[in-house]
Amino acid sequence: MAGMQVLIIGGGVVGLSTACALGSAGHAVQLVERERTGSRASWVAAGLLTPSTPWRYPPALIDLCRRSEALYPAFVEQLLRHTGHDAQLQTAGMLYPEGVTFSAPLVAEHRARRNALGFEVQALDRVALDALQPGLGHAVSGAAWQPVSSRVRPPRLLAGLRARALQLNVSLLEQCAVESLSRVRGAVSGVRLANGQELGADAVVLAAGAWSGLLAQSVELELPVRPVRGQILLLSGPPGLLGPVINDGDCYLVPRRDGRLLVGSTMEDAGFDAVTTDDALARLRRLATSLLPASAGLPVESSWAGLRPATLDRMPYLGAVPDVPGLVLATGHFRNGILLAPVTAALVTDVLDGREPAVDLSPFACREVDPEASLGLAASS
Structure with a gap:
């Protein structure tokens, strides 16, 4: 449905890409970021558009990566045409x-x-x-x-996305930490900021990266993102x-x-x-x-x-949450945030526009994951 009031939590590459896609589709978009947009994990990313160890990925994730990489030439060309920012796709x-x-x-x-x-x-x-x-x-x-392997330059990509979002009249609220999601009669109705301010919305997109699991707890949703x-x-x-x-x-x-x-x-x-x-x-x-x-x-x-x-199974969380109306997930991309940003933005827009998504989102829904699963992380010294 066009013309919705959509609030996005998180101003990384996924949140900004989604804001641009929703703004282009005619929605009124407000994006809330705890720091400055594009200043955290997205900024320090290498910008590689090739999965590092694809044999460890479930088939649905490999397909999602391929779909998103195929979107990149048009994705960066549109940013260059509209904003003059060159993401240096190579x-x-x-x-x-x-x-x-x-x-x-x-x-x-x-x-x-x-x-x-x-x-x-x-x-x-x-x-x-x-x-x-x-x-x-x-x-x-x-x-x-591997001769066919592409990359972009994340700081330039992020600058282009921010500029495009502003062109599309996306309201960027930076240096604003979200404390919790708000609910009315069981449905998500907006957010409460750390300063006590309440912001309302028809739908909330949770794209808060590593903080997503903490925010999901405010609506009693178990979202194991760390x-x-x-x-x-x-x-x-x-x-x-x-x-x-x-x-x-x-x-x-x-x-x-x-x-x-x-x-x-x-x-x-x-x-x-x-x-x-x-x-x-x-x-x-x-x-x-x-x-x-x-x-x-x-x-x-x-x-x-x-x-x-x-996430423990390397799969992001994408799409609507049946038990929490008004909430759409776009988080848990781990090392593939830059790569998966275009397809995530398109899928979230499909969901909020009421269209059948181009990808089956059931593998990316809230799910039970083996708690003993491991990503082979090094402990901090």
């Missing part, structure tokens, strides 16, 4: 090296698993690897090569030092067009403590040097930590 491939974190047999096994899922990954020996990307570390004996800290380094380097992304499992190197090099990322169970630690950053630096020795001399421009919204 298809430059991804290398999975042998010999540093993973042995050659294990890289071969991962390559076979990716190929079985249709990702088209090739084997390169060291000679072929040097022809493609010279200068890798001596321990690297070869690599798996924060997973990721730390990342930004190095200043010359353009052309690295072409493709290097994904070593424990470390990835993501080059930017201007020569900057992202080195990430940790996965830590550290609660809501979004700070960097010397030990983790030093470890990332050592791994980067072993993969690309020329990175050893690059100065550190900055470092960040963000909190990814993790």
Whole structure:
């Protein structure tokens, strides 16, 4: 139904993308963000549009990733056309090296698993690897090569989404923490802010990332989303030092067009403590040097930590909640928030417009998950 009053909790890439989609569909949208839009997990993301370990994903999630990646060319083109912000969508491939974190047999096994899922990954020996990307570390004996792998630059994407949201008359309430969801006769009717202010809405979209589970408790909804800290380094380097992304499992190197090099990322169970630690950053630096020795001399421009919204089964929560009318979920994207933002925005818009979503949302509904499941997180020191 067009013309609804929709309130979105969360101003990361998912919340902003959803605000733009709903604004374009004719809804009056208000977005509430506890800090500044795009300043948390979305800002520190690497911007990779390829699932890192797709064989660990349920089939429904792999399909969702593919659908969203297919939306990206039009998604970023529209932002560029309307706002002038270039998200720098680039298809430059991804290398999975042998010999540093993973042995050659294990890289071969991962390559076979990716190929079985249709990702088209090739084997390169060291000679072929040097022809493609010279200068890798001596321990690297070869690599798996995925030529069709894309990336965007999250800060530029977020700037474009924010600008587009304002063009569409989305009301951005920044530095406003939501304390709880409000209900009238069982249906969600808006939110209560930490300052005591009440905001009403016909529908509320919960896109609050790692904080979503806490807010869901205010309407007696069990939503097991928890924060997973990721730390990342930004190095200043010359353009052309690295072409493709290097994904070593424990470390990835993501080059930017201007020569900057992202080195990430940790996965830590550290609660809501979004700070960097010397030990983790030093470890990332050592791994980067072993993969690309020329990175050893690059100065550190900055470092960040963000909190990814993790679910135990890696599946996000999407769609309406039958037991809580007026609430729509768009959260729990874990490491795939940037990748899944376009499709999430489209699906939420389908739900609120009363259309049949293009994707079966039942796998992404509230569900029981094995409490013993593990994401293999490192404990915070």
